[in-house]
Amino acid sequence: MITIHVRYFNFLAAYIGQKSQSLELPDGFTITDLIHKLAQEGPPAFREIVWREDQPNPHLRIFQNDTLVDNNRMKTPLATGDTIMLFPAISGG
Amino acid sequence: MSEYPYAGYAGQYLRVDLTKGNIQKLPIPLDWVENYLGGNGIGVKILWDEVPANIQPLDPENKLIIATGPLCGLPIPNTGRLEFIAKSPLTGIYGDSNAGGHFGPELKFAGYDLIVFEGQAPEPVYLSIHDDRVELHPAKHLWGRDTFTTEALLQQEHQDPNLRVACIGPAGEHLVRYASIQVTYRRSAARSGMGAVMGAKQLKAVAVRGTGGIRLAEPVKMQALALKLHQRIRTNPFYRSVHTYGTPGLVALMQPIGRFPTQNFRYGSFDGFEDISGEALREQHLLRDTACYSCPIGCDKVYTVTDGEYAGTLNSSVEYETLNALGARLCVRQLDAVLKANERCDALGLDTISAGGAIAFAMELAEKGILGPAEMDGLDLRWGDARTLITLLERIAARQGFLGDLLAEGTARAAHWLGRGSERYAMHVKGQDIPAQDGRAQQSMGLAHVTSSRGADHLKAFPVLDETGAIEEAVRRYGDKYLPDLVNPLATQYKAFLVKDCEDYAAIVDSSGNCKSGGTFVMAEIYWQDQAEAIRLATGMEMSVSRLCQTGERIYNLMRCYNALHGITCEDDTLPWRFTQIPSPSGNARGSICHLEIMLPEYYRLRGWDARTGLPTQRTLARLGLEAAHSRLRAAVASGASKAAYEQLGWSPPYVGPTKDAL
Amino acid sequence: MIQTMILDIAPEKCTGCLLCELYCSLSHEGRVIPDLARISVLGDQNRQILIPTSCIPCGNNPCITACPEPGAILKNDLGAVIIIEELCTACGKCARACQIGAIKVHRLAGRGKKGKAIALKCDQCGGDPLCVKVCPPNAIQICPETVAGQGVHDRLLAAQQVLEEAISHE
Numbered sequence: 001m002i003t004i005h006v007r008y009f010n011f012l013a014a015y016i017g018q019k020s021q022s023l024e025l026p027d028g029f030t031i032t033d034l035i036h037k038l039a040q041e042g043p044p045a046f047r048e049i050v051w052r053e054d055q056p057n058p059h060l061r062i063f064q065n066d067t068l069v070d071n072n073r074m075k076t077p078l079a080t081g082d083t084i085m086l087f088p089a090i091s092g093g
Numbered sequence: 094m095s096e097y098p099y100a101g102y103a104g105q106y107l108r109v110d111l112t113k114g115n116i117q118k119l120p121i122p123l124d125w126v127e128n129y130l131g132g133n134g135i136g137v138k139i140l141w142d143e144v145p146a147n148i149q150p151l152d153p154e155n156k157l158i159i160a161t162g163p164l165c166g167l168p169i170p171n172t173g174r175l176e177f178i179a180k181s182p183l184t185g186i187y188g189d190s191n192a193g194g195h196f197g198p199e200l201k202f203a204g205y206d207l208i209v210f211e212g213q214a215p216e217p218v219y220l221s222i223h224d225d226r227v228e229l230h231p232a233k234h235l236w237g238r239d240t241f242t243t244e245a246l247l248q249q250e251h252q253d254p255n256l257r258v259a260c261i262g263p264a265g266e267h268l269v270r271y272a273s274i275q276v277t278y279r280r281s282a283a284r285s286g287m288g289a290v291m292g293a294k295q296l297k298a299v300a301v302r303g304t305g306g307i308r309l310a311e312p313v314k315m316q317a318l319a320l321k322l323h324q325r326i327r328t329n330p331f332y333r334s335v336h337t338y339g340t341p342g343l344v345a346l347m348q349p350i351g352r353f354p355t356q357n358f359r360y361g362s363f364d365g366f367e368d369i370s371g372e373a374l375r376e377q378h379l380l381r382d383t384a385c386y387s388c389p390i391g392c393d394k395v396y397t398v399t400d401g402e403y404a405g406t407l408n409s410s411v412e413y414e415t416l417n418a419l420g421a422r423l424c425v426r427q428l429d430a431v432l433k434a435n436e437r438c439d440a441l442g443l444d445t446i447s448a449g450g451a452i453a454f455a456m457e458l459a460e461k462g463i464l465g466p467a468e469m470d471g472l473d474l475r476w477g478d479a480r481t482l483i484t485l486l487e488r489i490a491a492r493q494g495f496l497g498d499l500l501a502e503g504t505a506r507a508a509h510w511l512g513r514g515s516e517r518y519a520m521h522v523k524g525q526d527i528p529a530q531d532g533r534a535q536q537s538m539g540l541a542h543v544t545s546s547r548g549a550d551h552l553k554a555f556p557v558l559d560e561t562g563a564i565e566e567a568v569r570r571y572g573d574k575y576l577p578d579l580v581n582p583l584a585t586q587y588k589a590f591l592v593k594d595c596e597d598y599a600a601i602v603d604s605s606g607n608c609k610s611g612g613t614f615v616m617a618e619i620y621w622q623d624q625a626e627a628i629r630l631a632t633g634m635e636m637s638v639s640r641l642c643q644t645g646e647r648i649y650n651l652m653r654c655y656n657a658l659h660g661i662t663c664e665d666d667t668l669p670w671r672f673t674q675i676p677s678p679s680g681n682a683r684g685s686i687c688h689l690e691i692m693l694p695e696y697y698r699l700r701g702w703d704a705r706t707g708l709p710t711q712r713t714l715a716r717l718g719l720e721a722a723h724s725r726l727r728a729a730v731a732s733g734a735s736k737a738a739y740e741q742l743g744w745s746p747p748y749v750g751p752t753k754d755a756l
Numbered sequence: 757m758i759q760t761m762i763l764d765i766a767p768e769k770c771t772g773c774l775l776c777e778l779y780c781s782l783s784h785e786g787r788v789i790p791d792l793a794r795i796s797v798l799g800d801q802n803r804q805i806l807i808p809t810s811c812i813p814c815g816n817n818p819c820i821t822a823c824p825e826p827g828a829i830l831k832n833d834l835g836a837v838i839i840i841e842e843l844c845t846a847c848g849k850c851a852r853a854c855q856i857g858a859i860k861v862h863r864l865a866g867r868g869k870k871g872k873a874i875a876l877k878c879d880q881c882g883g884d885p886l887c888v889k890v891c892p893p894n895a896i897q898i899c900p901e902t903v904a905g906q907g908v909h910d911r912l913l914a915a916q917q918v919l920e921e922a923i924s925h926e
Contacts, residue, residue, distance in 0.1 A: 009345045009372065010334045019372075059330045061561050063349040066362070066680040068561060068582070085349055090334040091557045092615035093343050093413045093529070166788055168778050195774075202789070245801055254801070254923065278772075278803055306781065306789025316782055323775075323890060336892075382893065383803045384773035389892040391771040395803055407802055 002027060002080040006038070009087045015046040025078065031064065032056060032074045034084065049088050059089035099126060100310040101163040101631030103206045107227060109220060111294050112153060112212030116220075116227050121206055127634070128718065131162030133189045134604035134648040135207060136178025140187065141651055141722070146658040146729065146738040150182040150286075151268060151293040153213035159200070159259065159299065160207040163634075165606025166198035166307050166386070168319035169627050170326050170619070172607050173197055173386030175276075177259075181285040182293075183270040183447065183503045184524035184548045185742035186656045188285030191552070192259075192276040193385035193393075193608055199257040202303025210294060219260075219298040221251065224305060232297040236266060239440035240275040247300045260298035261288040262442030264490040268292050269501040271447035271526075275439055279409045280385065283444035284525065285547050286503075310633030318630060322612060322619055323389050329616045332390065336382070339392035340413035340610065341371030347413075350561065350582065351680030352534035354527075355421045356476060357453040358520050358671050359756045361531045361679030365426030369416050373428055383409055390611055396432060403433040411435050417529035418449025423456060423482055430479035434486060441490035450526030451500040452485055454507065457518040463511075470494040505744035517748045522549035523656075523665050524744040532668060532687030533677035535560060537588040539687035543666045544592060544696060546652035554595040555614045559588070566617035582681070585688045589695035597645030598624075604648060647717040650709050653702070654722045658729050660739025663707025666693060669747040675756060760835025761880065761898045762812050762905040763888070767915045769895035770806040772797055776887035776896060780878075783886050792862060794878040795887055795896075800922050807915045808896055810887070811858040811878040813837045814909035819877075822853035825869070835901055836880035846873035856912045 007020040016038075025034065032055070039051035050060050062069040063085040064078075078084075097104025097120065108117040121135075129138045136158045148154040158178040165172050175197030181188025200208075203222050217232040235243050244258040257277040265272035265288030272288030273281045282288075291297075309315050326332060334342050344366055347353035351361035367373060378398060384391035398406035411432065419425065419434045438445045458464040459474035470488070472481050488497030499507050504526050508519035520527045525548025532539015541554035558567045562580040571579065578586035595614070601624060602613050612618035621638045629636045653661075667673075672687040697704050701713030714723040729735040777793035785792050795810035817837060823829045828843035829850055839850075839859075846868050851859040859877040868874035878885075880898075888898045 010342050011337050013372070058564055061346065063681070066349040066351070066683075068350065068681045070562065070577070070581070085345075087346050087561075088334050089330040089563075090338075090342050090346050091331055091560055091563060091617075092335065092610055093340050093551065093557075168775070168782055168788065202791070241801075248801070254799075278801075304791040306785065306787040306792070308787050309782075312782060312786045316779070319779075320890070327892060380804065381768070381806075382771045383806075384771035384892070386773065387775055387778055388771075388773050389775065389890075391773060391892060393771075407804075409803060 001025065002029065002078060004078050004080070004082040004084060006084045006086065009085060010090055012046070012049065012086055012088055015049065016042050028077045030075050030077055031062060031069055031084070034078065035060065035062070050086070061087040061090070097121070098123065099163075099632040099634050100308045101167070101628070102126060102131075103201050103204045103307070105205060106207045106209065107205050108209045108211065109229070110212050111210060111214040111218065111296060114214075114229055116229065118227070126163070128644065129648060130601065130604040130644055131165070131206065132160050132176040132604035132606060133178055134600065134644070136160050136176055136189060137187060137648060137651050137655060139209060140178065140180060141655050144180055146734060148180065149741065150180045150185060150290060153294070155180050155290060155293070157210040157287065157290045157294065157296070158207060161197045161201055162604050162606035163628055163632050166201045167309070167627070167631055168316065168387060169607060170319070170323050171385065171388045171390070171611030173388065174606050174608050175200070176603055177274055177282045177287040179287055179290040181547065182268065182289040183286040184744075186523060186548070186659045186661060187546050187652050188287065189547055190274070190282040190284045190287050191603055192274070192280040192282035194276045194278050194280035195386045196257040196259050196276040196301065197606060198386050199301045199303050201307055202305050203301050204303065204305055208299065210296060213293065214295040217295045217297050219247070219296070219300060222299070222301040222303070224303060235297045237263060239263065240442050241440055243298055244277065247298060251300065251302070253302055256300050256302050258298055258300045261291045262440055262490070264442045265289055265292035267490065267492045267501065269443065269489060269492065270503045270506065271444040273442045273444050275442055278383070279439055281410065281439060281444070284446065284550060286444070288442045309631055311630040315627075315630040318627060322623060325618050326389050326612045326616060329612070329618050331616045335392050335610070335615060336390050338371035338375060339394060341374050341411060341416055343413040344370040344416050345372060346561065347529070349680045350534050351677050351682030352531050353421055354417060354529055354531055356424055357422060357457045357518060358527065358531065361534050361677050361682050363421035363424070365424070366421065368426040369420040369428050369431055374411065377428065378432065385608065388608065388611060392610060398429045398432055401429055403429040406433045406436050408432050408436045408439070410439070414529050415445040418446045419482060422449045422453045422529075424477035425479050425482055426477065427479045430483065434482050437483065437486050441486065443486065443490060446528050447503060447526040448486060448489060450520060451489065451504050451507065452482060454504045454518055454520070455485070455496060455500060458515055461518070463513050463515050468495055470496045472496065509744045516745060517670070517752065519747065520669050520671070521744070521747055522668065523661065524742065525549045531677065531682065532672045532689070533685045534680070534682035535582040536585050536687060536692065537591050539668060539672055539689060540588055540592045540692045540696060543668055543689060543693065544596065546649065546656060552609060553599060554592045555599055555609050556588070556591050556595045557614055558617065559591065563617065570617060570620055583685055585691045589692045589699055593696060593699045596649050597642060600645040600648040601641055643717065647719065650714060650717055650719060651722060653709055654714070654719070654726050657708050657726055658735055658738065659742065660735040663705070665746050666707055667746055667749055670750040670752050674750045674752060675754070678756060760901040762901050762903060762908060763810055763878070763880070763885065764897045764899040764903060764908055765808050765810065765912060766895050767805070767807045767912065769893040770797065770808050771893055772799055772803055772806045773892065775890045775892070776808055779886045779890050783881065792876060794876050798916065798919060800919060805915065805919045805922055807912060807919060809856055809858055809912060809916070811837055812905040812908045815904065815906045818853040818855070819850035819859060822849040824849060834880060834883050837877070838879040839875055839877055841868060841874055844868045844874045845870055846875055848875065850875055856909060856916060
């Protein structure tokens with residue numbers, strides 16, 4: 001098992017009801033797996049922002065240890081101690 | 094008066110000679126609207142025709158133009174905006190600033206598209222406009238008052254709570270080179286020091302009330318288009334975040350990107366970011382949402398401070414730029430102090446970006462021992478000292494003390510005057526302070542800072558698609574052939590293309606009167622086609638997308654030509670060494686430098702500018718109907734006039750290296 | 757039976773965007789002229805208080821009672837109180853009778869019975885109010901008249917009194 005830390009920003013925190021949480025996950029869990037898990041366990045409004053049909057919502061912004069996660073990185077496994085920051089669609093300045 | 098050939102415009106403008114106290118009402122020349130549209134397009138045209146290179150910005154011969162555009166006041170989303178244009182006291186070259194709020198539409202309801210101020214009043218005055226009654230009044234009783242008090246007094250004097258006011262505060266009166274013009278309600282036309290131009294003219298305020306209306310070429314179709322665009326914006330994926338948090342929501346996002354400038358751009362992330370984030374602001378200080386004219390987004394908010402040292406502070410338009418400039422840039426993490434500082438900047442009439450830039454410059458000079466203890470006027474210039482920030486803002490506005498007066502000149506001019514190696518720490522391009530982006534973290538913004546026509550600025554281009562990668566929006570605008578690089582903040586490929594297209598479209602938006610933080614850029618919802626259709630339905634003008642693109646290019650090229658008359662060349666298209674020599678230590682940007690050397694030549698090529706000089710070629714100018722501009726420019730260069738003008742600008746290009754500094 | 761409607765206005769939600777005034781004037785007058793909108797947003801300088809003000813209708817109808825011209829102001833089939841422009845002499849009595857200032861008299865050439873001026877007020881756009889459609893924070897909503905219009909009217913009146921006090925202290 002690995003332990004990671006997830007931080008929710010902008011209105012995501014209100015939608016899921018907390019600003020951050022620690023999670024214990026199985027080894028080899030990828031970022032996509034993480035988003036899927038959060039979507040399934042979260043309320044509908046939250047799910048709509050982070051998930052779309054069968055993949056993470058393309059507007060969701062994800063950082064893994066202060067690195068922007070693009071499509072390629074979605075499949076990399078998480079490691080213990082990782083900090084994941086999640087943002088909804090934001091832009092402008 | 095017979096009807097103006099185009100609807101949407103009022104069709105007339107005011108020319109106010111402040112020296113003689115004359116006011117003329119004149120029809121808008123068709124050339125202006127057909128080839129330059131409005132706003133900063135007409136502004137640069139007037140500067141080109143009427144303010145030669147040998148005029149200094151604070152001379153009476155400089156002109157201050159207040160310009161709306163054909164979409165200003167219309168139901169198209171976000172049409173409250175207007176432009177203030179003049180030769181800039183900060184940079185000595187083309188200057189403009191833009192503000193939202195509710196002043197612009199009121200000018201059109203009164204019956205005027207723009208105002209040109211000339212000369213200098215012998216005593217302080219203000220201009221009042223009530224429909225067709227336009228008068229200059231003595232303003233001695235307002236001189237020295239802050240902007241909030243000035244607005245309130247004018248509303249009382251005219252017994253009209255709906256009077257819209259554009260005014261300067263003490264900073265403009267003291268000719269602080271980055272003084273702002275504040276516009277109802279508390280919106281700032283802040284960059285380029287337009288407030289100092291007003292101050293030099295002894296023009297305290299413009300107050301306007303209009304009870305008329307704006308005629309439209311196709312009102313029914315316009316209403317339908319406006320409703321359609323309105324709905325598109327309200328259902329856009331970016332709507333919720335922009336509405337809920339406004340631009341302060343960007344603080345937390347910029348942190349992991351490495352694009353939250355800290356300690357005078359030494360770092361791109363601030364360990365105190367959560368203390369000054371949009372989330373903290375909303376949680377601790379929010380009173381209510383507010384909106385500019387016709388805006389469905391309402392990103393603006395009223396914030397209050399109810400306890401502690403700064404209790405009683407009331408603010409609106411607290412923006413990401415300010416949370417950075419008066420916060421992270423100085424390592425200040427006390428949010429209520431930043432709110433107080435913002436309130437004071439608005440009251441005094443100061444650009445928060447350049448004010449923060451100047452103070453950060455001073456703090457770094459103190460750290461490096463370049464400023465001696467006797468030169469600090471008893472202030473503790475340690476990074477993070479909020480009291481210093483607040484005190485220094487007051488002194489800058491009043492030009493009080495050695496430091497207050499020095500910093501009132503702006504970072505670039507202060508560095509030029511001071512010498513002693515201080516130039517290394519002046520983070521500017523062409524005399525204006527770099528805003529809250531870092532070209533190492535977002536390559537397109539590095540290029541944008543350099544190619545902006547008013548000196549370092551993010552809004553002339555405002556490339557946001559590659560901040561974090563807005564793929565769907567990029568595909569909608571450009572198709573998918575430029576992916577993935579176009580939306581990767583660290584890639585350089587296609588960024589010259591992106592910046593050029595954004596600059597041309599932004600020039601149109603700033604000439605039309607709608608807002609870039611609304612559907613045109615931040616939500617990437619409204620683009621060339623919608624803009625052309627809106628202008629067509631409003632004015633009846635033939636307006637194809639290609640004509641509109643060409644107009645945007647014409648405006649941008651004329652700005653470049655105007656700057657070239659003042660000696661600007663590719664030598665000034667540079668960034669300070671921090672961005673091009675020092676790999677960023679922060680976030681997603683760590684290890685990256687800004688690759689101007691890749692993007693800039695491609696930008697010149699796309700613009701049709703000479704690769705050796707960075708100036709528009711004859712061919713490009715002829716294509717845009719600017720043959721005469723080319724001749725004039727060539728003559729200015731050949732005669733040495735442009736070089737002579739350059740020597741008067743008062744700043745040197747940013748220091749590019751070498752450096753022994755590790756960061 | 758047609759359900760009559762009232763405008764339910766919640767001032768605390770208003771952002772002051774003035775889209776209601778803008779669209780109201782455009783759809784009624786064919787051009788953008790907020791001064792002729794049938795709805796007005798009142799507010800203080802600091803935007804701490806914002807009050808979209810329009811006829812609800814209140815239920816008491818002091819405007820109808822005050823009007824001296826037969827048929828010039830009446831309740832239509834949809835329950836909206838409307839002014840018949842051709843019969844209006846712009847005497848201003850309805851405007852003065854309205855406690856929340858929802859009716860305004862405007863000098864407009866060629867309008868009204870005397871061809872000089874008319875009183876303007878909300879007519880609920882014939883049943884599909886545009887301001888309700890465009891208000892981004894939903895500060896203006898349309899509600900069945902089972903909700904008392906008098907309550908909304910009194911809410912606006914109270915808010916206006918707070919505003920007056922705030923302005924007198926500015």
